[in-house]
Amino acid sequence: MKDKRSPDLSLLLLILIFLILAGLSLYILLTMKIDDYKEMVNDHKLINTIIIIEEEGVPIVTELYYYHPETKKGALLNIPEETGALIQSLNRVDRIDTLYNSEDPSYYLRQIALLTGIEPDFYLQIKTETLISLVDYLEGVEIFLPNSVLIQNDKTNILLPSGSVNLDGDKALDYLTYKIEGESTEDRIKREHELIMGLLKKINNLYSPRFSESFIEYIYPEINTNLDDKSLDSFLHEMVSLEVDRVVFQQVLGTSRKVDSQILYFPHYDGKLLRETVKQMQDSLSDFDVLKDEKLVVSLEIQNGTSRNGLASRTAQVFKSYGYEIASVKNADSSRYDNTVILDKKGDPAAAQRVANLIKCQRIHTDVDQNRDETVDIIIILGKDFDGRYVK
Known part of the structure; x- marks a missing residue:
């Protein structure tokens, strides 16, 4: 006669299989966890x-x-x-x-x-x-x-x-x-x-x-x-x-x-x-x-060609926010410039164009001087057509 108190081996085997599968599932879940970064x-x-x-x-x-x-x-x-x-x-x-x-x-x-x-x-x-x-x-x-x-x-x-x-x-x-x-x-x-x-x-x-x-x-x-x-x-x-x-x-x-x-x-x-x-x-x-071209690090001189006080200083902040070096901020030789002008002093028209694009300036001139100030690559002369952010 079968002893009713003896464990049911088939039930124990099922429990063991369940535990193995649960452990395996947990292991897979942990190892397969998505790494968002x-x-x-x-x-x-x-x-x-x-x-x-x-x-x-x-x-x-x-x-x-x-x-x-x-x-x-x-x-x-x-x-x-x-x-x-x-x-x-x-x-x-x-x-x-x-x-x-x-x-x-x-x-x-x-x-x-x-x-x-x-x-x-x-x-x-x-x-x-x-x-x-x-x-x-x-x-x-x-x-x-x-x-x-x-x-x-x-x-x-x-x-x-x-x-x-x-x-x-x-x-x-x-x-x-x-x-x-x-x-x-x-x-x-x-x-x-x-x-x-x-x-x-x-x-x-x-x-x-x-x-x-x-x-x-x-x-x-x-x-x-x-x-x-x-x-x-x-x-x-x-x-x-x-x-x-x-x-x-x-x-x-x-x-x-x-x-x-x-x-x-x-x-x-x-x-x-x-x-x-x-x-x-x-x-x-x-x-x-862009990142490999060291020539993109250019220095700017910003001149105020208008009678508006502080225009060049405020504009310098704009270019500084884009990572440009500001060599100097000053008044232009006249306060009656009607149009904003960008002067390429280094002979790098691509760099001058990038500067012009930031303020939507159309007037770019190359004016390379062999005896130029080496600390200034590009000069920006702000005119009356500049509203503080863009050339109109």
């Missing part, structure tokens, strides 16, 4: 990652990191948190960081997309305490300080020496957040660029599969991101290929105005210049020919 790399798509450093739930640095996996070129665009915009959900003009939510940055990211004209692919939110740990894990970041920084009062005690220094986590945060009276927005943004660039360079130098594994284990739980661990590994891996010495730095050009008792920073031309700059930057990062 790697997918974009393989598709040779320009990748846009927003890096946000926040302190007590408020963003203090917002940098857009653009990277093209085919050309290996990158760019950083800084977005000031005090940038003013029409916040539709609030039905008022306000700072864009009023939309920031540490737990759900989607509204903030959407506003940045409206400003730049490009939807972000990925984002990384890093709290200041995590930044300190990250810098210390990387054994510091190298920063060049042209002048020493000494701030001592009841609340602050900051000492940063001049020269090339390797900052630990606490010093890196001091470098990022110190405030001194009279510092320009441009100088503050330069510091933010330098710190983010320092982090990218360190990862560029240190990355290895072993580094990545320990890095992700240590840092990943401390950051908020839409990159999973596998995609973050691909992000770090691609950092090795980035040409760190040729990263382009860009910032939002605009003016500060007081609105409802607070100072807001408004992009020039209602943001149109910023969107044009981003589009031009996209095209440049994607174009092998």
Whole structure:
């Protein structure tokens, strides 16, 4: 007679088969998990990652990191948190960081997309305490300080020496957040660029599969991101290929105005210049020919040939946003120029045409002088037909 208490071997076998199949399915699922970042790399798509450093739930640095996996070129665009915009959900003009939510940055990211004209692919939110740990894990970041920084009062005690220094986590945060009276927005943004660039360079130098594994284990739980661990590994891996010495730095050009008792920073031309700059930057990062032709780095002299004060200075900002070097800004020999003229002093008509295209100027003349000022390649003389952005 069969013992009813003995296990049913067929049932046990079925359970064992089920467990094996479940384990196999889980293994396949984990190994076949889609790596979104790697997918974009393989598709040779320009990748846009927003890096946000926040302190007590408020963003203090917002940098857009653009990277093209085919050309290996990158760019950083800084977005000031005090940038003013029409916040539709609030039905008022306000700072864009009023939309920031540490737990759900989607509204903030959407506003940045409206400003730049490009939807972000990925984002990384890093709290200041995590930044300190990250810098210390990387054994510091190298920063060049042209002048020493000494701030001592009841609340602050900051000492940063001049020269090339390797900052630990606490010093890196001091470098990022110190405030001194009279510092320009441009100088503050330069510091933010330098710190983010320092982090990218360190990862560029240190990355290895072993580094990545320990890095992700240590840092990943401390950051908020839409990159999973596998995609973050691909992000770090691609950092090795980035040409760190040729990263382009860009910032939002605009003016500060007081609105409802607070100072807001408004992009020039209602943001149109910023969107044009981003589009031009996209095209440049994607174009092998442009990136390999060092002759495209040309210097400009901008002359005001009208009676409008500050026209040349404002125009210099426009060209600077496109990456041009500004050798000088001055008044022309007359304030009665009717037409805007571009003078090619170097004998490079292609470069002169690119400059002309940015302001829709039709008058280009080659005027090569063997004894010319070597610091100036192209002279732009602004006439009455120039409205501040385009030649009419």
